[in-house]
Amino acid sequence: MSSLTLRDEVAEALRRGRPVVALESTIISHGLPRPRNLEAARELEALLRDAGVTPATIAVLDGEPRVGLDDEALRRIAEEDLAKASVRDLPILAARRGSAATTVAATAYLAARAGIRVFATGGLGGVHRGASESFDESADLDVLADTPIAVVSAGVKSVLDIGATLERLESLSVPVVGYRTDEFPAFWLRSSGHRLDWRIEEAAEAAEILRASTSLGLRAGLLVANPVPEGEQWDAEEHDRVLSEAFAAAAASGVRGKAVTPFLLAHIVDASGGVSLEVNLALARNNVRLAAGIARALAGTPPVSR
Numbered sequence: 001m002s003s004l005t006l007r008d009e010v011a012e013a014l015r016r017g018r019p020v021v022a023l024e025s026t027i028i029s030h031g032l033p034r035p036r037n038l039e040a041a042r043e044l045e046a047l048l049r050d051a052g053v054t055p056a057t058i059a060v061l062d063g064e065p066r067v068g069l070d071d072e073a074l075r076r077i078a079e080e081d082l083a084k085a086s087v088r089d090l091p092i093l094a095a096r097r098g099s100a101a102t103t104v105a106a107t108a109y110l111a112a113r114a115g116i117r118v119f120a121t122g123g124l125g126g127v128h129r130g131a132s133e134s135f136d137e138s139a140d141l142d143v144l145a146d147t148p149i150a151v152v153s154a155g156v157k158s159v160l161d162i163g164a165t166l167e168r169l170e171s172l173s174v175p176v177v178g179y180r181t182d183e184f185p186a187f188w189l190r191s192s193g194h195r196l197d198w199r200i201e202e203a204a205e206a207a208e209i210l211r212a213s214t215s216l217g218l219r220a221g222l223l224v225a226n227p228v229p230e231g232e233q234w235d236a237e238e239h240d241r242v243l244s245e246a247f248a249a250a251a252a253s254g255v256r257g258k259a260v261t262p263f264l265l266a267h268i269v270d271a272s273g274g275v276s277l278e279v280n281l282a283l284a285r286n287n288v289r290l291a292a293g294i295a296r297a298l299a300g301t302p303p304v305s306r
């Protein structure tokens with residue numbers, strides 16, 4: 001009932017030691033508007049295939065945690081009104097044969113169980129602003145502390161408290177490296193003003209860190225912070241204006257708990273006239289390309305030139 005179901009091509013690639021990259025489904029079901037979400041889901045998979053990497057989009061369908069989705073399943077994620085599942089929801093969904101899109105936390109957990117070492121997403125969840133009152137901190141952070149997988153992310157969304165998120169990652173002993181940057185990126189923007197201790201220049205270095213982590217007997221993952229490409233980032237003033245609007249709308253609507261992130265994202269897409277969406281897609285593609293390079297390096301196949 002609740003065992004992992006690997007798509008054939010994913011199982012085959014893992015058996016042969018070929019590169020595989022996991023992709024999350026919450027970004028499809030709750031993070032991007034229809035119909036661009038289905039297009040994006042297909043496009044990100046195609047990018048991986050072009051790089052010689054097997055994609056494994058992850059979700060729970062009819063109680064089954066699925067690692068690698070066929071087009072019919074991708075369509076369900078994009079078109080049905082699915083729940084958003086973190087790790088704690090997995091046993092309940094399995095027992096009740098429910099369906100849900102998986103967050104970074106649940107995706108990383110299932111991917112690692114399947115033997116996948118690299119995962120590309122848009123932005124990691126983190127500590128929400130006002131968390132000292134609300135205690136709202138994404139389980140993404142906690143799961144990364146105990147899940148040996150590299151997560152490639154454009155930092156965390158600037159709707160979060162970025163400084164507090166970095167502090168929590170430190171407390172949880174999750175290593176963070178900037179890819180060709182000294183600064184932690186702020187999702188739609190390249191810069192957050194928060195410096196990082198470590199920087200890498202090549203995908204292969206992330207693969208080396210993962211190997212070293214295993215040799216050291218560490219259980220934590222690795223956060224690879226990959227800024228949105230120059231020229232594709234959002235205008236900083238517009239970004240600040242739209243975000244304060246989104247916060248006001250969230251406060252007025254009284255939205256709470258796991259509905260907060262999807263609410264803010266949807267509001268921001270609307271209020272930006274779709275500009276934030278294009279930036280979101282650009283950074284997701286960029287993360288997928290880097291993840292492909294890391295997975296190839298881990299598998300001993302040379303990274304594709306970027």
Ligand code: PSU
Binds near residue numbers: 028031123125140259
């Ligand atoms: N990044 C995006 N879009 C998203 C998310 C992240 O660009 O939709 C999702 C991820 O699935 C992440 C989740 O795991 O938001 C975090 O939600 P919460 O804050 O409720 O843990």
Ligand code: MN
Binds near residue numbers: 138139257258
């Ligand atoms: Mn939360």
